Amino acid sequence: MAVPRESDTQWVQGLDRIVDRYNLVGNLDACLTCGKCVGNCPVAAITPSYNPRQIIRDVLMGNLSRLVQSEEIWRCFWCANCYRVCPSDIHYPLLMMQIRYKAIEHNFGLKYVLPFKRFALKAREDAMTFVPGAKGKERVMKIRSEAGMTPWPEVSDKARSEYQALFDLTGTTEWLEALDESKEKPVEFKYREGRIIYE
Ligand code: SF4
Ligand code: SF4
Numbered sequence: 001m002a003v004p005r006e007s008d009t010q011w012v013q014g015l016d017r018i019v020d021r022y023n024l025v026g027n028l029d030a031c032l033t034c035g036k037c038v039g040n041c042p043v044a045a046i047t048p049s050y051n052p053r054q055i056i057r058d059v060l061m062g063n064l065s066r067l068v069q070s071e072e073i074w075r076c077f078w079c080a081n082c083y084r085v086c087p088s089d090i091h092y093p094l095l096m097m098q099i100r101y102k103a104i105e106h107n108f109g110l111k112y113v114l115p116f117k118r119f120a121l122k123a124r125e126d127a128m129t130f131v132p133g134a135k136g137k138e139r140v141m142k143i144r145s146e147a148g149m150t151p152w153p154e155v156s157d158k159a160r161s162e163y164q165a166l167f168d169l170t171g172t173t174e175w176l177e178a179l180d181e182s183k184e185k186p187v188e189f190k191y192r193e194g195r196i197i198y199e
Contacts, residue, residue, distance in 0.1 A: 011062035019059055019102050025095045030088040031056050037082035037092060043075045049191045050075045052082050052092050059095065068103040070190035074112050103187075110184040117176050124167045127160040128153070 012018065016028050037052040038044045044051060050072045058067050067073060078093045086092070103109045123129050132140065141151040155163075167173045 010065060012064045013062055015062040015064055016059050019098050020095065021098070024098065025091050027088060027090055028056065028095065029060060031060070031090055032088055033057070034087060036085045036087065037090075040081045040085045042079065042081065043077065047072075047075060049189055051191055052076075054191055055099070056090070056092070056095070059099065064102070066190045067099055068106045068108045069185075069188055071187045072189070072191050073099050073103060074109055074187070104179070107180075107183040107185045108187050110179060110181060114179060114181055117179050120172070120176055124164055124173060127155045127163040 020026070020028065031053070033053055035053050041050070041052060055067065055073065073096065076093065076096045078096070080093050082092045083090070100109060100113075104113060122131065131137070137152075144153075145151050164173075
């Protein structure tokens with residue numbers, strides 16, 4: 001039986017350069033498709049549909065829609081094991097970070113990033129990356145007081161304004177505020193046991 005061909009009418013030319021807009025993974029086309037990344041990935045070991053080699057192939061071929069719509073691109077947890085073993089020195093975790101930005105631009109995967117929106121905007125406001133809830137705060141204050149410190153870390157006005165300026169100047173504040181839950185599109189399983197799903 002003839003193997004059906006993938007439809008390529010919608011594929012995007014030069015997608016690797018579009019995704020990797022800051023040229024963080026400029027050697028992507030040196031991928032040997034050896035699969036060492038897959039064999040050493042803890043996520044792929046327990047999730048057969050997750051396949052870094054296939055994802056790289058889709059970036060190189062220009063299959064934007066499968067990439068941005070796929071549930072799988074949200075599975076990587078940046079342990080960098082794939083990068084450690086790659087004979088071509090391909091920094092896959094950095095590629096994955098950029099693929100996710102691309103997905104978010106198309107309103108896919110918002111459910112994975114929206115929980116961080118409130119957290120990050122609060123961090124900007126407080127000039128602290130993490131402020132615990134009331135109970136946790138009470139405990140921190142007790143420990144600090146017992147250690148002879150001020151009960152709560154003081155952040156100077158200068159430090160606060162610099163911290164906020166970094167958020168604003170890098171576009172992070174604008175990016176976070178633009179994340180809109182109502183525009184969310186559902187992600188789907190787009191890969192099956194590391195093989196291409198013919199459509
Ligand atoms: S280990 Fe490196 S060269 Fe081999 S398939 Fe993965 S990314 Fe490509
Ligand atoms: S960084 Fe991601 S893809 Fe690479 S081994 Fe870790 S979980 Fe797997």
